[in-house]
Amino acid sequence: MxxxxxxxxxxxxxxxxxxxxxxxxxxxxxxxxxxxxxxxxxxxxxxxxxxxxxxxxxxxxxxxxxxxxxxxxxxxxxxxxxxxxxxxxxxxxxxxxxxxxxxxxxxxxxxxxxxxxxxxxxxxxxxxxxxxxxxxxxxxxxxxxxxxxxxxxxxxxxxxxxxxxxxxxxxxxxxxxxxxxxxxxxxxxxxxxxxxxxxxxxxxxxxxxxxxxxxxxxxxxxxxxxxxxxPSTADEAAGGLRVRIVQPSIAQSAKWDNAARRAIFDKHIALTEAPPRPGEPKPSVIIWPETSIPYILTDTPEALSRIGEALSDGQMLLAGAVREETGAGGTGPLYYNSIVAINDRGEIIDAVDKVHLVPFGEYLPLEKWLRGLGLQEVAEMPGGFTMGASRRSLRVNDDLAFLPLICYEAIFPSELAYTGPKAAAILNVTNDAWYGNTPGPYQHFRQAQLRAVEQGLPLIRAANNGLSGIVDPFGRITDGLALNAVGDIDASLPSGVDPFWGTPPxxxxxxxxxxxxxxxxxxxxxxxxxxxx
Structure with missing residues (x-):
């Protein structure tokens, strides 16, 4: 037959x-x-x-x-x-x-x-x-x-x-x-x-x-x-760092509405200030998704002050934000898709920029020629985003650093080499609201999940509308939020393990x-x- x-x-x-x-x-x-x-x-x-x-x-x-x-x-x-x-x-x-x-x-x-x-x-x-x-x-x-x-x-x-x-x-x-x-x-x-x-x-x-x-x-x-x-997932997490992942599920169309900025910011603040569940300690680190801060922080110091007020003593916020700086020779401005680390005094103590940008989404290849044809990148940013200089770990405090992957950087297993302090976890922030209720967010999560297995590191994933979660270095999901759910996760971060060969394959x-x-x-x-x- x-x-x-x-x-x-x-x-x-x-x-x-x-x-x-x-x-x-x-x-x-x-x-x-x-x-x-x-x-x-x-x-x-x-x-x-x-x-x-x-x-x-x-x-x-x-x-x-x-x-x-x-x-x-x-x-x-x-x-x-x-x-x-x-x-x-x-x-x-x-x-x-x-x-x-x-x-x-x-x-x-x-x-x-x-x-x-x-x-x-x-x-x-x-x-x-x-x-x-x-x-x-x-x-x-x-x-x-x-x-x-x-x-x-x-x-x-x-x-x-x-x-x-x-x-x-x-x-x-x-x-x-x-x-x-x-x-x-x-x-x-x-x-x-x-x-x-x-x-x-x-x-x-x-x-x-x-x-x-x-x-x-x-x-x-x-x-x-x-x-x-x-080790069991319970044993892995015992005594581990407590983190909170915020998933606000903001519609992508609302993120482009200037009139909705304050409401978006307040929603993130409310989820940040929510008390932990009965019997659980306060999280030490709070994670917001990609481009979650709806302001340029250097132009909006009151937003930093409000973040500082929302954080308890010793808490740290790691949030996706658009970072602005002046270009070489006073030209610019240049915009970066970044993760910023903000302490309980509302101070930015570290920031890392996205290194691998999305062609046509965040920048235009052959820019002069394509702009001459009237084309523009999908992300609403004058001139598009600028690529980060190199990948380095994000400093959370003197004893803790994460390996930052912004959006689809998590799909490139060969591009995760980094400089700086050794990372205790992979931090993947993303905004998959662009793709609605489709297979896209599920496919994206799976690929990030496999990076944890390869690197021997736990994964913290904060996605605007999901899928958010904590994954241990064996690919097991220890906690998560469903697609389009609104809420937060308070969980202990599993420990990492040595890669099989000493370094990732x-x-x-x-x-x-x-x-x-x-x-x-x-x-x-x-x-x-x-x-x-």
């Missing part, structure tokens, strides 16, 4: 092949938050393998001519994956629909069309190493591993919804990330997800499926062992896995040619 199905898919051509690839990619997004039905990838990737099997050019031509039909299949698979997984980005353009609704097709279809070229390249690479049977599964894993790695940095990078996340929906299945990291996980996930294609291959299916089952067993077994030997682990996959797939390809000759 599976052999007949594979044969029918292999023989598809023209628009039928493109549609099958698109639907297979779209189906794979059900493995992502908030659905987390990872089993769909065991269907999507075998279909992709069989479509690549049938994507051949019989004309006499060079290697590129022979591989191009497979690359087209990869593009359609990627287009389906990114349209179905990222359609919600268009919601941000509807906040100010009068100015940005025209760009909806670019967000919903244009961005996925661009990202799909990475998967086209991945399949192109795989097709060049293609061979019968098991070898092609290794080739596809290597190709996707390269594609996802490139997607993490090309044109500033956008590794959102990397394939590896589909293999890590719960803490039990997140622990391997601490060992090999996301980019290696991308490749191994594809290796496992594509393995059911071997059911149609009588020669290699036992070996291939046994290997896939061995990888799954190692993945699950290591997760079970690590969580079994980890990075290029050594990534390239060890990719080189191994390349060697195996290349070996099968050479053997295939030798038998043919």
């Amino acid at each position: 599976i052999g007949r199905l594979a044969g029918r898919i292999i023989l598809l051509s023209g628009w039928r092949r493109a549609l099958a690839a698109f639907l297979a990619g779209a189906l794979a997004t059900l493995a992502l938050p908030p659905y987390d039905f990872f089993a769909v990838c065991l269907v999507s990737f075998p279909v992709l393998v069989w479509l690549i099997d049938g994507a051949v050019d019989t004309a006499d031509g060079g290697w590129l001519r022979r591989a191009l039909p497979a690359a087209v299949v990869g593009w359609w698979f990627g287009f389906g994956y990114f349209v179905a997984g990222l359609w919600w980005i268009g919601n941000a353009l509807l906040v100010d629909a009068q100015n940005f609704a025209w760009a909806l097709p670019l967000a919903i279809l244009g961005l996925p069309a661009f990202l799909a070229f990475f998967y086209a390249l991945g399949v192109l690479i795989a097709r060049l190493l293609w061979s019968d049977g098991l070898g092609r599964i290794f080739a596809l894993a290597f190709g996707f591993g390269i594609a996802e790695w490139l997607r993490s940095f090309v044109m500033t990078g956008f590794p959102w919804n990397a394939i590896g996340y589909a293999a890590m929906p719960v803490p039990l299945l997140m622990q391997s990330d601490a060992v090999i990291g996301l980019y290696a996980m991308n490749a191994l996930a594809v290796l496992v997800f594509a393995s059911p294609a071997l059911l149609a291959d009588k020669r290699h299916r036992r070996m291939g499926l046994a290997l896939a089952l061995l990888l799954v067993a190692a993945h699950v077994g290591f997760g079970f062992y690590r969580l079994h030997t980890a 990075g290029p050594p682990q990534t390239w060890a896995i990719l080189i191994l996959l390349l060697a195996i797939s290349g070996g099968f390809e050479v053997l295939s040619r030798w038998r043919f000759d």
Whole structure:
């Protein structure tokens, strides 16, 4: 039966092949938050393998001519994956629909069309190493591993919804990330997800499926062992720093309304001043989300005074704010998306700026040319935001510092190196109200959750409308607030753990896995040619 199905898919051509690839990619997004039905990838990737099997050019031509039909299949698979997984980005353009609704097709279809070229390249690479049977599964894993790695940095990078996340929906299945990291996980996930294609291959299916089952067993077994030997969440938090996360759930349209600024500020103050629950101590650190302070603090000293009044003795506020400074030579002003640390006297004792800005959201690439065409960034800030000079830890007091990640900085595992005092936790502040009640906030939370596992640090996440929460260094959520809930969390901060290798996984682990996959797939390809000759 599976052999007949594979044969029918292999023989598809023209628009039928493109549609099958698109639907297979779209189906794979059900493995992502908030659905987390990872089993769909065991269907999507075998279909992709069989479509690549049938994507051949019989004309006499060079290697590129022979591989191009497979690359087209990869593009359609990627287009389906990114349209179905990222359609919600268009919601941000509807906040100010009068100015940005025209760009909806670019967000919903244009961005996925661009990202799909990475998967086209991945399949192109795989097709060049293609061979019968098991070898092609290794080739596809290597190709996707390269594609996802490139997607993490090309044109500033956008590794959102990397394939590896589909293999890590719960803490039990997140622990391997601490060992090999996301980019290696991308490749191994594809290796496992594509393995059911071997059911149609009588020669290699036992070996291939046994290997896939061995990888799954190692993945699950290591997760079970690590969580079994980890302290309980209650033990982790015992005696830990008390923090309060404020989630006000301010509508994005209201944040742009000057008349609503005082009400927004007062809402944050009220949640800050709320007494702790009976029997619980006051929090030492209070967290507000990204751009939560609706004023430029240097221009509004009364706002700082009011914050100082709201804080009890010894309390510290860490809040997202827009920071302004004069540019070089008296030019400017320059605006930064920042986190500021404010003490109980209303004094700013430290501030850090966002380093990785969102293209078109917070700044315009090719600014002079695009502004000449009348374009502007979505964030309402004259001239857009300025990039921070470097990533450093945020000083909370003389004995405490956090690793600050503002908004989507949390999706870049390779960009978390920092200077300054050693961080006791990751601090991720964000404003996902741009995206409404869509999969976007759930996907964003999951990616931040995995950074805690990789870094061996607890995560404090304050999101304007959710999802906010505390995550321990094993990826377990110790407390949280639902999407669009209004309230606060008072919780003890779990302790960190040493990363598996002493430092978070990075290029050594990534390239060890990719080189191994390349060697195996290349070996099968050479053997295939030798038998043919």
